[in-house]
Amino acid sequence: MSRYFTQDHEWIQVDGDTATVGITTYAQSQLGDIVFVETPDAGKTVAKGDDAAVVESVKAASDVYAPASGTVVEDNPALADNPALVNEDPEGEGWFFKLTLSNPAEVEALMDEAAYKDFVESL
Numbered sequence: 333m334s335r336y337f338t339q340d341h342e343w344i345q346v347d348g349d350t351a352t353v354g355i356t357t358y359a360q361s362q363l364g365d366i367v368f369v370e371t372p373d374a375g376k377t378v379a380k381g382d383d384a385a386v387v388e389s390v391k392a393a394s395d396v397y398a399p400a401s402g403t404v405v406e407d408n409p410a411l412a413d414n415p416a417l418v419n420e421d422p423e424g425e426g427w428f429f430k431l432t433l434s435n436p437a438e439v440e441a442l443m444d445e446a447a448y449k450d451f452v453e454s455l
Contacts, residue, residue: 336439337448344399352430360422363389369415371407385428400438402431
């Protein structure tokens with residue numbers, strides 16, 4: 333499995349033609365306490381860069397963009413009852429949705445972990 337990152341602070345973990353998407357630890361730290369997460373429904377088709385989900389904190393509401401194109405196959409049902417999972421484990425149990433990639437090559441243009449770390453340090 334490979335994990336990639338966007339400049340908008342989403343992560344995508346690719347396993348074959350399926351990918352899991354969430355927000356990074358950095359994004360979560362900037363948002364503060366997460367109080368609500370709206371995830372896309374299964375079957376929704378998203379293009380790279382589309383608004384795919386919404387995350388609300390005590391500070392602000394932010395869009396979560398699709399890091400790659402595909403069809404949503406699953407959302408994280410645990411977030412409906414416990415949006416704080418995003419605070420507790422943003423790059424693990426706090427994932428937002430899974431999708432089947434329609435163009436797996438799109439992820440090659442994203443940053444790997446080392447490049448993302450350098451990007452965050454430059455902010």
